[in-house]
Amino acid sequence: MDITSATASPPPAPGAGPSPARQQGRAATRAGDRVFLALSRGSGILLLVIMAAIAVFLTVRAANALSQDHGNFFTAFEWNANANPPVFGIAVLAFGTIVSSLIAMAIAVPVAIGIALFITHYAPRKLATPLSYVIDLLAAVPSIVYGLWGALFLVPHLGGLYSWFNDYLGWTGILAYHDGAARSLFTIGILLAIMILPIVTSVSREVFRQAPRMHEEAALALGATRWEVIRLSVLPFGRSGVISASMLGLGRALGETMAVATVLSPSFTISTSLLDPGGGTFAQNIASSFKESGELGKDALIASGLVLFVLTLLVNGAARMIIARRKEYSA
Amino acid sequence: MAKRIDVSGLSAFYGAHKAIDDISMTVEPRSVTAFIGPSGCGKSTFLRTLNRMHEVTPGGRVEGKVLLDDENLYGPGVDPVSVRRTVGMVFQRPNPFPTMSIYENVAAGLRLNGTRVRKSELDAVVEKSLQGANLWKEVKDRLDKPGAGLSGGQQQRLCIARAIAVEPQVLLMDEPCSALDPISTLAIEDLIGELKERFTIVIVTHNMQQAARVSDRTAFFNLAGVGQPGRLVEIDETARIFSNPSVQATEDYISGRFG
Structure with a gap:
């Protein structure tokens, strides 16, 4: 946003530099300024051009696919762009993407808050520093490695846990489990939780670290225990920061591709049980179907990609709005 | 309600650095005791040892005894949290909880x-606490509004209300007026005069007129040089400290010859 506002400001007429500077005869500095201005403005314009190119490409190809879709794009439980007539809909993908991301959030956010509080307010410095490194290291693991680990370790080990869920919570329907490999949306949710943990943790950690010392002391002086200090001064201060950190994590979970494609066994059905295999996500479906797709099939995938693009944009926009509101409060 | 403080042989450290050395004094109940002295002489550090706030600073450590009536605050098995409920504190900069209303701030403790x-x-x-802090009339119609929306002086009185709401025995004030304008300062000073009927009050101040105006007894702290620990030079009736102190260094400081 900063870049667009910079380019939106009225550009000085080319060649005619600001005249007061010329009168002072600081030619060397001004040449540097001009080069830098051109470079930075060029970068800003380039970014806009790329964004526009992507948006136009997505829209045009998506429009082409949608005009030939014989099903309802939003409600059809089918993805047969190569069939005659072609029928494809995003209902299953939207469900799978949102549900797996929400599961990931439900697991990752409380854990991330816990880790961030431990690092900033409980752990001795000798432990806090290495722990921060380890968390950041989680972010450096490539997503395909998470996918392999998920498929080869997590899937075979979760079956037992899911059977246990089924025994005690199967009556809810959501947590019913009927054997089979645990290549389900819930497994994806667990994997995504681990993958977004670093970003949520490190942003929360920075926010908690900035909690004003004077408010912590105010709580301490009232006779607050350590947890009450956190409750009175750290959490209220960090609340909006944690929300925006979660949104960043959500954005990442929504778009995760390789790890999901490696673990999930895709199907175009919506199961009421989150533990049973099946389902799909936008990104996973694109990665899995791209190679076998014809021209129209690719355009159909692009249409689903456009939906994901808009979804992610909305989530990021919401995160930015919360961050902006926070600025007013902390002023 | 108000208790006597007896300090004996108290030293405080930041890691290896000794900040104050071997301080002993008695603070009388239902009176105001002022701590004065140049910057870095350890008067704030000493104040923070009286409610065990010093040890929350990383590396903070205390040796010696602080008796509140007969109970040693640094005795084995004494919970610092309960000490801080008994010995309240008001800080240099007003620090109401920013996300809480006026009401919630006072009720927090x-x-x-x-x-x-x-x-x-x-x-x-x-x-009762807001009335005790002379703030009730100004805020009684907007108790649900944020505490951070008040003026600086009102915020400081809100912090005093918050501190006295838990009925402490002692109220420590660390330069409570240094961030305030003269009129707000006067309001706080008047308030201190009223509060000493109920509490033992210890106030750190850089303003010697303020010490002279509000306190019954004054303690002068000094340090031998940069990097040296702060020491208590003398403590006496305020009138005597400001007219005829028994130590030459006190007289030099009061009359502006150094510091």
């Missing part, structure tokens, strides 16, 4: 440690 207080009881304590 009462809701701690799992204490359940009835709403009517809470209302009464909030009103």
Whole structure:
């Protein structure tokens, strides 16, 4: 946003530099300024051009696919762009993407808050520093490695846990489990939780670290225990920061591709049980179907990609709005 | 209500650095005791040892004894959290909790440690504390508004209300007026005069006129040189400290010859 506002400001007429500077005869500095201005403005314009190119490409190809879709794009439980007539809909993908991301959030956010509080307010410095490194290291693991680990370790080990869920919570329907490999949306949710943990943790950690010392002391002086200090001064201060950190994590979970494609066994059905295999996500479906797709099939995938693009944009926009509101409060 | 403080042989450290050395003094109940001295002489550090706030600074450590009536605050098995409930504190910069309303700020201390207080009881304590802090008339119609929306002087009185709401024995004030304008300062000083009927008050101040105006007894702290620990030079009746102190260094400081 900063870049667009910079380019939106009225550009000085080319060649005619600001005249007061010329009168002072600081030619060397001004040449540097001009080069830098051109470079930075060029970068800003380039970014806009790329964004526009992507948006136009997505829209045009998506429009082409949608005009030939014989099903309802939003409600059809089918993805047969190569069939005659072609029928494809995003209902299953939207469900799978949102549900797996929400599961990931439900697991990752409380854990991330816990880790961030431990690092900033409980752990001795000798432990806090290495722990921060380890968390950041989680972010450096490539997503395909998470996918392999998920498929080869997590899937075979979760079956037992899911059977246990089924025994005690199967009556809810959501947590019913009927054997089979645990290549389900819930497994994806667990994997995504681990993958977004670093970003949520490190942003929360920075926010908690900035909690004003004077408010912590105010709580301490009232006779607050350590947890009450956190409750009175750290959490209220960090609340909006944690929300925006979660949104960043959500954005990442929504778009995760390789790890999901490696673990999930895709199907175009919506199961009421989150533990049973099946389902799909936008990104996973694109990665899995791209190679076998014809021209129209690719355009159909692009249409689903456009939906994901808009979804992610909305989530990021919401995160930015919360961050902006926070600025007013902390002023 | 108000208790006597007896300090003997107290030293405080930041890691290996000794900040104050071997301080002994008595603070009388229901009176105001002022700490004066040049910057870095350890008067604020000493104040923070009186409610065990010094040790929350990383590396903070204390040796010696602080008796509140007969109980040693640094005795084995004494919980610093309960010490801080008995010895309240007001800080240099007003620090109401920014996300809380005026009402919630005053009630914050009462809701701690799992204490359940009835709403009517809470209302009464909030009103009494705000009245005690001379703030009730100004805020009684907007108790649900944020505490951070008040003026600096009002915020500081809100912090005093918050501190006295938990009925401490002692009230420590660390330069409570240094961030305030003269009129707000006067309001706080008047308030201190009223509060000493109920509490033992210790105030750190850089303003010697303020010490002379509000305190009954004054302690002068000094340090031998940069990097040296702060020491207590003398403590006496305020009138005597400002007219005829028994130590030459005190007279030099009071009359502006150094510091």
